[in-house]
Amino acid sequence: MKPPNFFIVGSAKSGTTSIYNYLKQHPDIFMSPIKETHHFSTDIDSSKFRLDYAANLNINIDAWLEGDQKKEIFHAFVKTQNKYEKLFKHAEKQTAVGEVTNSYLYSTEAAKNIATRFPDGKIIMILRNPVERAFSHFLMDLKSGLENESFINAFKKDVAKPVKGWGISNVYFEIGMYYEQVKRYLDTFPKEQIKIILYDDYRRDARITLKEICNFLSVDSSFRFEFSKEHNKAMIPRTKVVSLMMRQKGFKNIVKELFPKSWKKAISKIFFTDKNLPKLTIEDRKYLIKLYTEDIQKLSQLINRDLSDWIKS
Secondary structure: OOOOEEEEEOOOOOHHHHHHHHHHOOOOOOEOOOEEOOOOOOOHHHHHHOOHHHHHHOOHHHHHHHOOOOOEEOOOOOOOOOOHOOOOOOOOOEEEEEEEEOOHOOOOOHHHHHHOOOOOOOOEEEOOOOHHHHHHHHHHHHOOOOOOHHHHHHHHHHHHHOOOOOOEEEOOOOHHHHHHHHHHHHHOOHHHHEEEHHHHHHHHHHHHHHHHHHHHHHOOOOOOOOOOOOOOOOOEEEHHHHHHHHHOOHHHHHHHHHOOOHHHHHHHHHHOOOOOOOOOOHHHHHHHHHHHHHHHHHHHHHHHOOOOOHHHO
């Protein structure tokens, strides 16, 4: 086993799933077989999760860890150090060993916890326009059957919830408040151990972004990544019945158990469509920009990047 030496900490809905899958192609990089471990987010209490979120974490993690770990698991809360270390038991020749967990940026404890165990660890974060990030998050929840109304209504209801948090509410607004989240890492790790990527740059040219990541991780940056497969594509349920099925406890896990991974694309086409996706309206964009402007301006100064496009309506 090799211990991890880099961590992609978020943010959610900013291309981390795609980057995770691309980096797995590189022969010098080992990625945790659980995409999101949430191991260092000790301030997030999984016992308080809402039922629909908790249902998708319902796996026998002990049995899986002792096996060959080939079955894909998107996320789990790997709480103990012993279990966490087993995620990297197949890391052998790779020089860069890492994981991706989006809650690490949102968490108030993760930066400190990572630094305590791995002070030399490299930190990568991808920041997306928080307005577009929130809308993309909504589309994901629409696909999962967790939402059945308009974006702005869902957003306002989530903000107004008396009890909020990761896995408890949707935290559409809170996840995009980047300033304090990024500052925690800049206050904890040396600047040279942190790489901040803007999602706009990644979308403009993924090859350049991955080349930069490879250079940051000190692995072969001439490696040619395969981009033919699209990851985490925005889709919505084809019918209200599908939406209702997606809300049933453990439904997604049952589907994964019944059908092999090779059928995933075909099954997805049966249940979902990318046609007639909701659009982010000008009015909704303006409403969210007002909420985020001050935080965006502070973030811009903190990371010394021009983020003026994020506050244009």
